[in-house]
Amino acid sequence: MVDLSDALHRAGVPVRFASALAAACHQYQINTPLRMAAFIGQCSHESGGFRTLNENLNYSAQGLRNTWPSRFPDDATANAYARQPEKIANKVYGGRMGNGPEASGDGWRYHGRGLIQLTGKANYQAAGAALGVDLVANPDLAATPKYAALTAGWYWDTHKLNALADKQDNTAITKAINGSTLGLIDRQRRISDLLEKLQ
Template sequence: MPITQQQLLQILPNAGRQAGVFVPVLNAAMGKYGIVTRLRIAAFIAQIGHESGHLTRLVESLNYRADRIVALGNAASPGSRWRALVPRAAELAGSSVRMGNAVYGGRMGNGPEASGEGYLYRGRGPIQITGKDNYRACGDAIGVDLIGNPELLEQPQYAALSAAWYWSVSGLNSLADAGDIQSIGSLINTGSKGKVPNGAADRLALYQTALRVLA
């Protein structure tokens, strides 16, 4: 059951003109990865809508104030990367490049901080594909060179495919079938089940709206 532009705007009203751009590529991507039932489509649109600001943000900015870096770092687990950034808050504040390299350097297949790969392979697409290893796997799956051209994930066609690919390989169709919206949000936002994701209330509200619209 393909989604229409009118339905997408009812679910994600802030999408504006982006709705018309995304409808055909979302339908193609959802069809390719089995996101084809009401429950699956509702869950998928709700999650990508939340993550991307209603399809208006396809690149992670990483532009943080110093106090925000400190707050996030202090809330993170001891020994985590975010906790280690607290003493560097003033240095990293206001620079997406420095922040991206500090947060993601030496992780997820990226080279060390000085390599610049942390920022280069920062989150892109509606579900924020992040890290060189994930860019490589996603590119192999959707048939484009994302290592050499990571900015392709800023284009609607590849952005939609990347989100649907991630959804499929993460087993989120089965969770959508079960209506387990919190676990879906947890996996997308935190990487594991059992944690309350950021924006849990908004994710649920968007899902409930999508169910009504797609009824």
């Protein structure tokens, strides 16, 4: 890797993310064109082309019912939370992923941030311990370019996604990141475009 940061910028990664992603690639052995294209392509999709580092929780009532049917089983419940991101986060993430109950505010405090959305107090704690930074006390750090990239690299590494990238199994990578194959076509397009530019 001669100058990965420069190569990433030439491949269309915004300057403010290029050096952060290069550091994450170096730290987590994301060191072949296949691995880099898969990692950065997934990051690009998850962040809307590196435009957002915070999870969008501004759901309509119908969106809440479609996304979390067990938590919003009827219109009355959904309407009470619709278009209130903080309240929504506290309900849907409360009492899970290391978060306290809904009333604790942990759901919002540890909502998704970063290039691969770091979500839940347990993940903030584990990523912070691995990176030597207190993300539990300072969760907004995960929405800065440096830690957005490093937490994405940490997630990639802990889920052993380099091995899937080596096999070009973008479907399995997408499921590991998203829990489904949502956005698979866009992810694959981004990965293919990057692979072409990084080889």
